[in-house]
């Protein structure tokens with residue numbers, strides 16, 4: 082990026098970002114320095130990509146006019162801790178309105194690919210049209226301009242995400258990689274393909290310790306375009322960390338902001354896995370397709386139980402002190418870590434474990450591993466499979482597929498495997514379409530066509546207004562369990578003002594764990610921008626930019642045909658309340674109706690003002 | 693009065709899961725929390741008999757005080 086001003090909020094056009102548009106049909110490249118339109122453009126991520134998507138009239142995800150936009154944020158590749166994010170945006174194959182139009186989506190991932198991409202000098206890559214032959218894209222740092230080339234990728238076809246990254250690593254030094262797996266290659270039959278992003282740890286250890294941009298099927302869109310992988314090759318660019326950023330980084334690690342995520346042996350809380358213990362206190366851990374039973378089954382996947390048998394390595398992305406990856410290894414006879422099994426983050430652990438009736442760590446690890454290697458979103462896959470199991474429980478005489486039931490590991494494994502290989506399009510197309518085909522939609526756990534995260538919808542009416550996945554784009558998932566909030570005023574303020582700020586992290590290039598409670602409108606971020614880029618931005622300007630970007634996302638949903646009746650929780654939540662959950666019941670029809678009315682009053686007005 | 697203290701997740705490490713403790717009548721939640729010397733960066737949710745309370749809440753004999761860390765997305 083080039084900064085011809087130190088005041089990007091009032092002079093955004095004096096900030097230029099470097100964009101390369103690749104036309105896969107013609108093989109032409111257009112490299113340009115693009116002036117920013119507003120602070121959202123400057124920040125980057127979906128704040129910029131959604132403005133481009135809004136300019137297109139896209140009726141189906143798999144059309145040549147649907148671009149795949151890969152970009153970074155203003156602090157990606159910076160000295161600020163967690164500045165590793167890469168964003169993938171496009172119209173989603175999986176998230177679709179009832180009118181049949183695809184929703185705009187983005188997905189974010191860590192690993193080191195984003196930083197390397199930024200260090201090549203490129204801020205954004207726009208992939209237009211599709212290639213006849215499988216290709217991969219190489220972005221290289223050269224003298225003064227990044228260089229982008231297309232390479233044949235036949236030799237990568239059919240490989241797992243990890244396999245592709247390992248193969249490319251042999252060819253490219255000092256590079257990091259983004260790759261799809263068999264799921265993305267089978268884009269016609271798998272709509273929730275993910276993009277794997279390499280980590281330093283993976284390249285060094287040769288173990289498949291990968292990070293993912295999983296949500297919304299951006300890997301399937303990449304597969305449709307016949308782009309199997311990307312290589313970002315550049316030298317590392319970080320020198321001495323400027324003092325203000327050092328201070329912010331120390332604050333992130335020691336100030337309590339991320340303490341919960343750090344390894345237990347360093348005095349941390351052990352990562353997102355701890356959500357199991359907390360939610361179980363309320364019997365709110367999803368079990369058997371989001372129907373907690375009020376028993377202690379979820380406790381079998383508590384960290385304390387798993388570590389009796391397995392070694393848990395706490396690891397991190399490049400230079401990140403948060404160390405949020407919980408990598409599960411077998412334990413050798415001498416007590417040292419053996420083979421790597423899988424990463425245990427809360428979402429995949431639950432949705433491919435307890436929520437499928439599986440309570441053995443090794444079995445859950447095998448399913449997470451499978452999803453990761455096939456490059457398939459664990460949330461969409463887990464939720465769609467749990468629907469199948471629930472359907473089969475209700476129809477033992479005429480079950481779906483192989484008749485798998487809750488807890489039947491072998492059959493569940495078969496379903497996940499066949500889905501990843503594109504052999505079960507009914508599951509690969511996600512739970513909305515599957516439930517519509519069976520005619521039983523009440524217990525299909527999606528909102529607006531995107532499967533929900535591992536937080537019971539009974540505890541989170543905010544899901545309805547999340548614009549890119551339940552927990553990543555609306556931070557209300559802990560409001561009831563954590564804060565005990567049951568009053569309308571708090572929920573309205575959270576949804577329309579405070580908790581939507583979480584999406585700022587999907588613009589600026591940082592992980593949410595940088596400061597999940599406060600978002601990016603903080604002195605810490607202000608100081609980082611000043612020290613890294615010499616920019617003067619206020620907290621208020623950052624918050625306002627995030628709000629505008631969010632509202633644009635909401636506006637775009639409505640333009641893509643979403644009716645307000647689609648902003649609702651899965652019907653089972655109100656039709657058959659689950660009294661095993663010990664939290665106050667927020668999801669009475671009266672509460673939801675009033676919440677809806679008040680939230681839309683605010684959002685309607687604000688969207689109007691934005692237009 | 694007798695208060696049952698339940699600790700969750702990381703708060704249990706090196707401590708206990710559940711213990712019955714004696715406190716003077718009219719003890720507030722905050723006073724119990726202070727007496728336990730828990731890592732403040734981890735303590736987030738305070739429940740008495742399953743309901744969210746703050747540190748000013750007055751405990752009664754037989755109450756169950758549950759102390760939990762923050763629920764985190766990911």
Ligand code: SF4
Pocket residue numbers: 162163164165191192396397398399401402403404405406592594595
């Ligand atoms: S917070 Fe976790 S995912 Fe984010 S950069 Fe650090 S280690 Fe990676």
